[in-house]
Amino acid sequence: MIIQDILAGFLMISGVIFFLTTAIALLRFPDFFSRMHAASKCLVGGGISIIFGLIIQEGISPLSLRLLLLIIFLLITTPVVGHALTRSAYQYGYLGEMVQDDMKDMKTGNDSND
Secondary structure: OHHHHHHHHHHHHHHHHHHHHHHHHHHHOOOHHHHHHHHHHHHHHHHHHHHHHHHHHHOOOHHHHHHHHHHHHHHHHHHHHHHHHHHHHHHHOOOOOOOOOOOOOOOOOOOOOO
16 A cells, blocks of 8 residues: 555656746746647646655545546646647737747638638
């Protein structure tokens, strides 16, 4: 049981470090798109790490199954929301302090006759 507690504690602490990294990245990165990238990656990593720590702490139970479903939900929704936010910000024209625009030559609209 001691190894289980140590592993669960390690995963939870690493999740908190992921969340701290997200907070620092949101303050330090120069533009919206970099911030969204860091937020989506680190939040998924931190959330999964903390939830795995809770699963190990709880052991095999119905709660663990629900936590696994929560991980699957987190893996599906966070990248989709991050992509939708950044795509809509780009299409709206919010470029802010963008250093390099790799999509300026690509068609981003949905018009079929342009």
